[in-house]
Amino acid sequence: MAHHLSGLDLLIVAAYLATITVFGLRFRNYGQTSGGRSLESYFLADRRIPWWAIALSIVAAETSTLTIISVPGVAYTGDWGFLQIVLGYLLGRIVICVLFLPRYFRGELMTAYQVIGQRFGPQLHRLTAFLFLFLRAAAEGVRVFAVSIVVGIAIGTRDVLSIGIICLLTLIYTLEGGLAAVIWTDVAQMALYAVGTLTSFVLLGRLVPGGWQHIHAAAMAAGKITIFHFAWNVTTAYTFWAGLLGGCFLTMASHGTDQLMVQRLLAAKNLRESRIALLSSGVMVLVQFALFLAIGTGLYFFYGRAATTAPDRLYPQFLMDEMPRGVAGLMVAAILAAAMSNLSAAVNSLSSSTMVDLILPRRPSIDGAGKTRLSRGLTLFWAFVLFVLALLSRGGGHVVEVGLSIASVAYGSLLGVFLLGTLSKRANEGGAMVGMLCGFTVNFLLWKQSHPVAIDEGSLHFIFPKIAWTWFVLAGSLVTCATGWLASLLMQERKTNS
Template sequence: MPTSVPSTAAAFTALDWLVLVLYLVATSAIGVWLGRGQKDAKDYFVAGGEIPWWAVLFSIVATETSALTFISIPGLAYLGDFTFLQVATGYLLGRIVVAYTLLPRYFEGNLVTAYALLERRFGLATRRLASVTFMVTRAFGDSVRLFATSIPVALILGGVLPPEWTAPGAILVLSVFTLYYTYHGGIRAVVWTDVIQTGVYLLGGVGALYLIGRGVDGGWARIVADADAAGKLRLFDLSLGLDKPHTLAAGLLGGAFLAMASHGADQIIVQRLLTANSLRDARRALIGSGVAVILQFAMFLTIGLGLWALYEARTFSAPDRIFPTFIIEGMPPGMTGVVIAAILAAAMSTVSGSLNALAAATLHDIWTPLKGVPDDRTALRLSRRFTLLWGAILVGGALLYRAEGTPVVVIALSIASFTYGGLLGGFFLALLWPRAIQRDAITGMGVGIFVMSIVVFAGRLSAAFPALAGPLAPVTGIAWPWFVLIGTAVTLGTGILSSFTHAAAPRAS
């Protein structure tokens, strides 16, 4: 199949630089302008509940679409097929469950953070444990996502800066712009810049599809025909083993539990839902985002399929280098800048949301219970200071991260799954088991997170301590989509058993 891929990388032109710089400056300026007139921390964190549902929907999608989606998802189809969409379908099912279970509780309580719900049911210590767990998980996961953004940018800047400065330079530039508008604009700036950023990266994805089709003789008709013959259009894998990540069972069950945790127990998404005008609007945004994510994943998998045809299944040093290589080699001047801006847009939406959510959790779950409720001016000042603090932590983590052979998207999802089960199990215990008290919740969450630390790191523990290889063998090969389900089951089961060691407690009103 003849292709038209250039043999050498095209230079990043002045037009590309102009597009990229204009995007960064415009996004930052718009974000600051949208955040003007803030009065207190509630306005800074939930925008007074005045954001329309469709903007919340786009913001949720943009938050989920980090640079990992751009970089790693095409690599999954390049090396495999379309079975990852089974996981995306599970994501939709999980959202529906959250929309009719946890979401009404958040709106009834007029809350700012998700973990305040746990305090009302169990007590302050449970709220703090859940909030700190969220902070640690989000800091680690988004440091990896921030690092992932540096991969394509480093390829571009490789001829401009010394090799040792390319990745750090990309991380720092991205972080400075994102931190600037998040610090000044708060959640209102985060949501509305997410809407803009969604349009930018969708434009980049559509542009990539068009250029790939032009680069292959016979266009997309030829690509689809060859992919079908090679079995790369497969959607369903009916295998029942726990060692495969993209099976129907892992996708529907594991994906649903992962979505329940990420959209029902993770502050970064819950906070966006709380900016909606009403419970009805929040439900529309949450469920609608599930449909949008399926379509979006399908687009990026299709890009990977096209690259498989374009590059004639050539081997790359790492899956995460496949699409970035095409951006540099196969795109005309100007379009390269648009797609790099799209990657930055995906990353900026995730990082800005994380900074705002982490600051909200720090102020409301940690600072306020210890120091008391501050006045409006002090609360707003503290909110911005905590945003700066978490910005420094995320940048530091990204600069210290070292890449491995595993696709970055799998690493990030594994990090999230490590603690999500404990968090989701705590919320399920609050909703489903009236007998439980704070001790049961903390015990369940602690045991769940401990067990998942063994499951997630079983392979590394076996390599480091050969004597453990035998005992850990049953869990070493468990695929990441099962992590949240297992962690939730362990947490819920432990909490229920613990509750029988004391007299039943009435459900809090």
């Protein structure tokens, strides 16, 4: 039978939850003036956040609970091929610094989708914002469910109660503090789960006879730490080409067009600091992924092949069963830290996009106090939506892969529109909307073919073969750009002839 946390461990977790909530509430008056809090203060922290804090916040969001509990499971069942994707992450960051960030820092923009409005028009502006809201809410539901696995194992609660606890506590400081609370609690929580993860890494080495030296030698012999797979096979998720190209396009979408990340980058003091924050976060992510993969390899040699726990539950269960009293509580607090940091950012970014991209263009006369009240109301609304979606996200597969594959469905068309607007002067709003629809449709059908619960429609296999999720964004982006460009040319020609 699985063990739950001891009294001391529960006390440590409770102390963490209370401390981080109080710390987040310290930012409730951040940027407050006699006229109240502006939207720029609530959603962008007055653009005064230093680059290193933004970098840590990006890493906290990018690694999240999915990384902590699921990547070790990926290494346990396979090898280190997942690390190939991080190479693409690094390349994608460079492209963002060159193509996207300079456009975001022209003017006083608050969301990524205002750039689309400036380039194409209000209809596509709203459409891209709607797509982001769908994408982020769906993917975040998986992430919130992921942490309920840890909470349930730790204290014995069922999924509904576990998800509710996390959502409620995160909402308290996010509602009051805005983005300033999100980023600075991210920094504190990033430090906590970095220390916690390193602690479990050291203790795991002590529990395996021969320590990490033996684990490394045995893993090398068994091919468990192989990184590079150079085969051209689009049905395999972890190959060098899928990692480099697919990971690059995935990062261009997630960090260059997703408000969750763009909002953090816009909070920097200037373009230079925003670029430094993004690039340095890539190096940190590389180190983090390698560490969690190493833990997964260590778990393989600790448990052998006889582990009865599902891969995604293996690392949390190891913490409950094997860590000394006090250390297990520290690790659970670290995993909760990752979950709360990501959830708070998701709620805040969903609220900011809803407010800036959808409501204000239609109701520009709202006064400052009204904007603040409405922004907080939207924060409450999206917290409830994510709670519901988390309950619907329970079921099959490595949760990190499920989350990334859901995101990839919408990311392709979203990135394609941004690239079309940046690289082509002849593209217009109508053509871009056609391209976006085509790209999303292709990605959805590819996902249907690859998803474990998809209905098998044999006729689709000839047109949309089953390919790995790592290729989704690249495929969707290319389809969006190509069809959007062609549709724009046809519309211009028709207009000229008429």
